[in-house]
Amino acid sequence: MRSAISEQQSGSEENSLSEVFGPDEELIQILTPFGERVSQPLFDSWIDDVDSAALLALYEDMVVVRRIDTEATALQRQGELGLWAPLLGQEAAQIGSARALRSDDFVFTSYRENAVAYCRGVQLVDLVKVWRGVANSGWNPFEVNMATPAVIIGAQSLHATGYAMGCQKDGVDSVAVAYFGDGATSQGDVNEAMIFAASFHAPVIFFCQNNQWAISEPVGLQAVRPISDRSPGFGIPSLRVDGNDVLAVTATMRIALDRARTGGGPTFIEAVTYRMGPHTTSDDPTKYEDVDLHAQWAAKDPILRLERHLEATGVLDDAARASVKEKSDEVARGFRAACHTLDDPEPLAVFDHVYSAPHSGVDRQKRQYAAYLSYIEGGTR
Amino acid sequence: MSETLTLSKAIGTGLRRALADDDKVVLMGEDIGRLGGVFRVTEGLQRDFGPDRVMDTPLAEAGIMGTAIGLAFRGYRPVVEIQFDGFIYPAFDQIVAQLAKLHYRTRGNVRMPITVRVPYGGGIGSVEHHSESPEAYFAHTAGLRVVTCSNPQDAHTMIRQAIASDDPVMFFEPKRRYWAKGEVDETIDDSTLPMGSARVAAEGTDVTLVAYGPLVKTALDAAAAAADDGLSVEVVDLRSLSPIDFDTVEASVRKTGRLVITHEAAQFGGLGAEIAASITDRCFYHLEAAPARVTGFDTPYPAAKLEEHFLPDLDRILDAVDRVLGRENSLTGGLV
Ligand SMILES: Cc1ncc(C[n+]2csc(CCOP(=O)(O)OP(=O)(O)O)c2C)c(N)n1
Ligand SMILES: [Mg+2]
Numbered sequence: 180m181r182s183a184i185s186e187q188q189s190g191s192e193e194n195s196l197s198e199v200f201g202p203d204e205e206l207i208q209i210l211t212p213f214g215e216r217v218s219q220p221l222f223d224s225w226i227d228d229v230d231s232a233a234l235l236a237l238y239e240d241m242v243v244v245r246r247i248d249t250e251a252t253a254l255q256r257q258g259e260l261g262l263w264a265p266l267l268g269q270e271a272a273q274i275g276s277a278r279a280l281r282s283d284d285f286v287f288t289s290y291r292e293n294a295v296a297y298c299r300g301v302q303l304v305d306l307v308k309v310w311r312g313v314a315n316s317g318w319n320p321f322e323v324n325m326a327t328p329a330v331i332i333g334a335q336s337l338h339a340t341g342y343a344m345g346c347q348k349d350g351v352d353s354v355a356v357a358y359f360g361d362g363a364t365s366q367g368d369v370n371e372a373m374i375f376a377a378s379f380h381a382p383v384i385f386f387c388q389n390n391q392w393a394i395s396e397p398v399g400l401q402a403v404r405p406i407s408d409r410s411p412g413f414g415i416p417s418l419r420v421d422g423n424d425v426l427a428v429t430a431t432m433r434i435a436l437d438r439a440r441t442g443g444g445p446t447f448i449e450a451v452t453y454r455m456g457p458h459t460t461s462d463d464p465t466k467y468e469d470v471d472l473h474a475q476w477a478a479k480d481p482i483l484r485l486e487r488h489l490e491a492t493g494v495l496d497d498a499a500r501a502s503v504k505e506k507s508d509e510v511a512r513g514f515r516a517a518c519h520t521l522d523d524p525e526p527l528a529v530f531d532h533v534y535s536a537p538h539s540g541v542d543r544q545k546r547q548y549a550a551y552l553s554y555i556e557g558g559t560r
Numbered sequence: 561m562s563e564t565l566t567l568s569k570a571i572g573t574g575l576r577r578a579l580a581d582d583d584k585v586v587l588m589g590e591d592i593g594r595l596g597g598v599f600r601v602t603e604g605l606q607r608d609f610g611p612d613r614v615m616d617t618p619l620a621e622a623g624i625m626g627t628a629i630g631l632a633f634r635g636y637r638p639v640v641e642i643q644f645d646g647f648i649y650p651a652f653d654q655i656v657a658q659l660a661k662l663h664y665r666t667r668g669n670v671r672m673p674i675t676v677r678v679p680y681g682g683g684i685g686s687v688e689h690h691s692e693s694p695e696a697y698f699a700h701t702a703g704l705r706v707v708t709c710s711n712p713q714d715a716h717t718m719i720r721q722a723i724a725s726d727d728p729v730m731f732f733e734p735k736r737r738y739w740a741k742g743e744v745d746e747t748i749d750d751s752t753l754p755m756g757s758a759r760v761a762a763e764g765t766d767v768t769l770v771a772y773g774p775l776v777k778t779a780l781d782a783a784a785a786a787a788d789d790g791l792s793v794e795v796v797d798l799r800s801l802s803p804i805d806f807d808t809v810e811a812s813v814r815k816t817g818r819l820v821i822t823h824e825a826a827q828f829g830g831l832g833a834e835i836a837a838s839i840t841d842r843c844f845y846h847l848e849a850a851p852a853r854v855t856g857f858d859t860p861y862p863a864a865k866l867e868e869h870f871l872p873d874l875d876r877i878l879d880a881v882d883r884v885l886g887r888e889n890s891l892t893g894g895l896v
Contacts, residue, residue, distance in 0.1 A: 261685050261864055312864025315688050330689050331647065332619060365618035367650065393619050395595035401618050467594045523865045533859045540828060544857050547891065548869070554890035555875055 205405065206451055207431060208421040212479045214487025222430040229429065231494045237278065237425050238489060239503045241270040241482050244294035246507040247303065248456075250514050251293075251310070255460040259518055260310040264291045268423070268455030271481030272388050273358075274298065275428030276450070279436060280356065285342050286325040287335035288358040291388075295358060299325040303510070304517035313521050333359055333366030336385065340372045343383035343439070352440040356384045362393025364409065365401045373447070377414040382439035384432070385410065385447040388422060390454035391476075395467040410447035422450030423481035453479070526552060562745040568601045568738040570712035571677075573746060574719035575602060575639065579609050582637060585723060587614045588624055589641030589677075598643055599679055599738055621647055625654035628674050629662070637673045639723055644735075645680040646689025652697070659728045660703030675722045675729045680708075681774040681824050682856075682871055683736035685864040692861055693825035698730045699802040699834075706802040707755055708732035710776035712742035714759075714799060721755040729755075732801075734774035758805035760812065764794035767881050768812040770821045770835055772798040775872060779822060782877040793881060801831055809835065810842045817848040818884040822872045827855040852880040 209219050209226070229237075248265050255263045266273060273294035280286065280298070288295055296306055305317035309328070316327035329335035339357035346353045363369050364387060376383050389406050391398050402409065407419035418431045428450055435446035453476035457464050489495035530545040565573065578585045587602060593616035596603030606614035617624050621642060628638035642648045648655075655676065662670050682691030699706045705727050709715040715733070722729040761776060762783045771779035776797045783793035794812050798804060813819050819839055821832040832853035839851060854872040862870050882889035 262687060309687055309863070312685060312687070314863050315860070330687060331649075362619040365620040365623065367620060367622050393590075394598070395591045395593075396616055396619065400616060466596075524863065526866070526869045529857060529859055529862045529866045529869050541858050544827075548857070551876070551879060551890040554879070 206419055206421045207427045208424050209426040209430065210424045210484055210488055212423075212484050214484045214489075214491055216426075216488060219427075219430075222427065222434075225430040225433045226426055229426065231489075231492070234426075234485070234489060235494055235499060235503075237274055237429075238482070238485050238495070239506060240274045240278065240294070240298070241425065241485065242503050243507045243510050244270055244274065244297050245482060246511050247297065247306075247514055248293065250511045251307065252456070252460060254307070254515065254518055255310070260307055260460075261312050262310050262459050262461060264459045265454075265456035266291050266293050268453045268476065268481070269388055269390055270294055271425040271485070272422035272428055272450040272452045275425040276356070276358075276386055276432040276448070279429055279432040281353070282324060283351075283353045284324065284436075285339075285346075285353065285355045286358065287339040287342070287355065288325065288328050289332070289335065289360060289363070290328040290330055291360070292328065292358050296323075296325060299323040301325065302517075303514040304521065307514075307518050308521065311518065311521055313524055333363040333368040333372075335359065336363070336369045336372035337375070339385075340376045340379075340381050340383050340445075343376070343381035343445075344379050346382055347379070352382070354382045354384060354436055354439040356386055358386045358388065360393060361387065361389040361391065361398045361401055361406055362396065363387070364406055370413075373410055373413040373415055373445070376445035380442075380444040382442075383445045384435045384439060385415070385445065386432070387447065387449045388452055389449050390422075390452050391472075392454050392458065392468075394458045394462065395464075405449065407447060407449035415445045415447050417447035417449060419449045419451065422452030423479050423484065425481060425485055452481075455480075561747050562743045564741055565712050565716070565744045566738060567709070567712045567715045567734070567740050567742070568599055570716040570742075570744045571709075571719050571733060572601050572603060572605070573744070574716045574723075576605060576608070577746070578639070578720055578723040579605065579613055582723075583613075584635060584637045585613070585639060586631065586636055587639045587641070588617050588628055589615075590617060590619055590624075590643050592616060592641050597641060599735065601677075601733075601738075602641065621649075621651035622654055625651035625659065625676070629654065629658055629672065632672050632674050633670065637675075637723060639675045639677060641677045643679070644690045645678055645692040645694055648676075648678060648694060651676075655698070655704070655728075655730075656701050660701045662703075663727065664703055671726045672728045673723075673726045675719070675725075675731050677719075677731045677733060679735035679738070680732045681734050681736060682861060682867050683774065685867070687864070688861065691867065693823065693856065695730070695732055695801055695823075696825055696830045699831060700829075704728050704730050704802065705755070705800070706730045706732070707800045708734065708773035709799065710734060710737065710761075710771075710773055710797050712740065712744045713748075714797075716744045716746065717748055718755055718799065725755065732773060736774050737777065740777070756800040756803050756805055758799055758808040759797045760794060760808065761797040762793070762795040764792035764816065766792045766816055767818040767820060767884055768794050768796060768809065768816045769877065769881070770796045770798060770809055770819065772801060772823065772831075775822050775824060778872065778874060779877065782874045782881070785874055786878060786881055791881065791885070804831075804835065804838070806835075806838055806842060809839055813839055814843050814846045817846055819847065819851040820854060820877065820880045820884055821851060822854040822877055822880075824856045824871055826858045827853055828858045830855060849884040849886065852884050854880045
């Protein structure tokens with residue numbers, strides 16, 4: 180494993196697309212942007228079992244989550260959601276990594292990991308509760324072994340590390356995964372998480388989606404070297420993977436999971452990808468994004484390349500295509516309908532769950548506000 | 561020579577002038593350069609003053625605050641933007657343990673002329689961490705001056721005063737009023753208005769209503785509604801939360817004998833408690849009723865669909881006005 184990690188830089192020199200996209204030898208890539216599968220001796224064995232059916236399933240996942248994303252953006256535009264953080268372009272990074280997990284692993288994410296949530300089995304209606312403003316979180320973390328998203332950048336990386344320390348103390352081989360962005364790597368929390376993970380040899384994976392942007396700030400402001408260069412200094416080996424290549428992501432994630440499960444400690448994965456949409460629906464990337472860069476990345480689209488591969492290998496025929504379409508239409512319909520079923524919370528819900536046991540101060544405020552509500556509803560004021 | 565500006569633009573023009581007047585002034589923050597800040601307060605400033613003066617920083621609030629302190633050691637006058645209220649906590653340690661204490665610790669040898677701009681408060685329908693009112697933490701911390709503006713003219717004048725201050729200033733910007741428009745006279749001499757002074761925003765004789773930041777407008781609306789009821793409410797806009805201009809509040813309460821305080825921040829240990837205690841202390845015999853507070857609840861900021869309940873509004877303020885006047889109100893019959 181360690182050799183796979185340290186030697187990965189010898190990578191894909193024969194990549195026939197290197198002239199088109201420049202040398203990407205620093206990236207682990209198995210599926211080129213043109214859908215060609217290249218051999219990666221250090222990684223191929225990790226995805227031996229990914230047959231045509233499995234590839235088709237990954238493809239369907241990616242199409243479905245993109246569809247959910249598009250639908251949510253539309254719902255925001257129609258005033259049904261207050262805000263949405265699109266994952267457009269990051270489907271392979273999220274699906275490839277999340278599908279490699281076991282159900283007893285535990286995931287701590289940021290706000291953009293909607294495809295990870297989908298893989299964990301989060302109900303779509305629960306995905307939008309926060310964005311619709313009806314609750315501060317959407318689901319019970321213990322039902323899907325995924326914490327609800329952290330909005331404070333980087334905070335969840337420490338939570339994942341602590342959870343992993345707990346798994347280690349319990350003697351189980353469950354793994355914790357922290358998902359965060361390139362911007363987050365500047366936060367003290369993320370760096371402290373790496374120190375704790377290294378010192379305690381915690382079974383945690385730091386999965387960084389480097390989507391090149393932190394709102395309007397390019398990744399170069401956060402890191403002057405590849406992000407994956409940072410963790411080795413903390414004593415954590417890293418893998419730098421083509422985040423738009425679902426196979427390469429799957430392989431690297433499986434390597435990291437195996438290390439964690441077998442006492443190898445933490446691994447850092449930098450999935451190099453691109454945020455094809457705005458930061459959120461209230462962002463305007465035309466103020467800062469270079470159109471040529473955007474176009475370059477559009478050509479490396481994660482779904483397109485798998486589609487090309489599946490077409491070339493005869494897996495994606497008309498029937499398969501129709502079935503994927505049917506599935507994504509159905510999910511989108513269900514998603515939209517579910518969103519409309521979300522009622523506004525009751526006024527006194529403001530006071531719920533501040534503490535787990537009665538608290539005289541909050542309880543009194545609640546009684547006073549209830550009295551106030553009935554007073555004004557009585558029409559006196 | 562005045563022009564109509566939004567509150568955000570009024571701050572922007574204040575920053576622009578500070579940058580032009582003093583080459584030691586530097587702006588630091590996330591997305592403040594090319595994007596002009598998520599609220600566009602710094603729009604155009606990086607273009608005009610360059611990335612050395614208007615710096616997009618790495619995404620790390622402790623880093624921003626700590627390096628601003630280092631720049632101040634080196635003679636600079638940093639103006640830091642914290643993108644949203646709820647993101648100030650990673651910088652809390654640098655603010656409370658370093659920024660606030662350096663002048664005291666060094667027996668006055670080191671000055672920290674740093675301004676920390678914080679868009680704060682709710683009412684914009686946002687998700688968690690985007691609507692908080694953390695001013696009391698900072699007002700509780702000795703060594704920090706804490707101010708907040710409620711209208712474009714004050715915003716413009718006060719940001720310049722804050723930058724000119726040799727003490728660190730926490731400058732709270734009422735984000736839901738960023739788009740409120742008002743006349744701004746950029747020629748007003750800053751020194752004619754001490755940053756720490758409160759302002760009587762509406763005169764009245766029956767009740768003193770103390771507000772600041774985003775709720776000044778709400779308080780003025782409440783005073784107007786009360787006037788329809790034949791009640792005369794005096795609205796005091798504090799502007800400065802540390803120090804508090806108690807003289808102005810006291811003069812008003814001596815006249816009215818009744819005090820209502822409103823803020824979005826939670827009630828427990830908040831500024832309302834400090835004002836109630838200090839005014840009771842100063843003019844106990846002039847008070848006709850116990851001071852009343854209308855505040856956010858002692859809960860985390862709720863989901864957007866609940867914020868109308870959390871936030872003090874006109875009706876809740878008027879209910880408290882009724883209470884201090886001994887009129888029928890929601891708690892008539894005793895506190896539940
Ligand atoms: C502590 C903190 N500071 C600032 C923000 C505001 N903010 C929200 S997202 C974001 C950029 C995050 O970039 P990155 O970590 O790369 O994740 P991405 O949005 O690209 O997925 C910023 C600055 C925040 N949420 N939390
Ligand atoms: Mg990013």
